Amino acid sequence: QSALTQPASVSGSPGQSITISCTGTSSDVGGHNYVSWYQQHPGKAPKLLIYDVSYRPSGVSDRFSGSKSGNTASLSISGLLAEDEADYYCGSYTVAFTVVLFGGGTKLTVL
Amino acid sequence: EVQLAESGGDLVKPGGSLRLSCAASGFIFRNDWLSWVRQAPGKGLEWVGRIRSYTDGGSTDYAAPVKGRFTISRDDSKDTLYLQMNSLKTEDTAVYYCTTLRTDVFRGVIITLPDYWGQGTLVTVSS
Numbered sequence: 048q049s050a051l052t053q054p055a056s057v058s059g060s061p062g063q064s065i066t067i068s069c070t071g072t073s074s075d076v077g078g079h080n081y082v083s084w085y086q087q088h089p090g091k092a093p094k095l096l097i098y099d100v101s102y103r104p105s106g107v108s109d110r111f112s113g114s115k116s117g118n119t120a121s122l123s124i125s126g127l128l129a130e131d132e133a134d135y136y137c138g139s140y141t142v143a144f145t146v147v148l149f150g151g152g153t154k155l156t157v158l
Numbered sequence: 159e160v161q162l163a164e165s166g167g168d169l170v171k172p173g174g175s176l177r178l179s180c181a182a183s184g185f186i187f188r189n190d191w192l193s194w195v196r197q198a199p200g201k202g203l204e205w206v207g208r209i210r211s212y213t214d215g216g217s218t219d220y221a222a223p224v225k226g227r228f229t230i231s232r233d234d235s236k237d238t239l240y241l242q243m244n245s246l247k248t249e250d251t252a253v254y255y256c257t258t259l260r261t262d263v264f265r266g267v268i269i270t271l272p273d274y275w276g277q278g279t280l281v282t283v284s285s
């Protein structure tokens with residue numbers, strides 16, 4: 048099974064909004080609403096930001112939001128802060144193969 | 159507060175074995191499905207495998223690259239998850255994370271995705 052497709056990098060200035068895409072297939076992203084997003088700062092463990100496409104765990108800022116259209120899920124970050132500079136990964140369950148697929152990761156640079 | 163603490167990472171030669179541990183606290187360990195995810199240096203995340211709670215059968219699933227070489231187990235009396243790694247290859251070099259799993263049912267299938275993550279332990283396979 049191939050990894051989900053994410054852009055390698057995105058950038059934005061403080062206060063701006065950005066969107067990161069995550070493209071899969073009808074067997075994973077497009078087949079259900081079980082897509083998660085994770086934030087990883089250098090040398091740190093991933094942290095869950097979004098689950099089930101658009102739900103935020105308690106304690107996650109409402110500047111982070113998720114959505115999905117067809118086989119592509121998206122993570123949007125509004126009001127960019129310097130602390131948002133990190134790597135972001137999407138993850139989706141693949142029903143047919145009983146595995147979790149991750150995207151290749153997107154490096155967000157806050158200019 | 160959910161806490162996961164991995165240990166056991168080390169430098170090992172190709173063909174060797176290693177066992178990782180993950181000590182858990184802050185949640186009812188025996189009720190949870192758990193997984194291992196790894197990250198090679200400078201690379202993305204790769205799912206390794208998962209184990210069900212004993213209530214749900216306690217069975218395991220593995221990613222193709224590790225199937226037959228890695229074994230996930232759990233000791234609910236110690237709130238500890240394990241990853242036994244045999245026949246290690248250089249491409250197994252990575253930071254290994256244990257995670258709790260969020261579960262739901264979709265069309266009769268149990269869907270799982272990681273939620274809480276430990277800090278990871280580094281495994282280096284090199285001669």
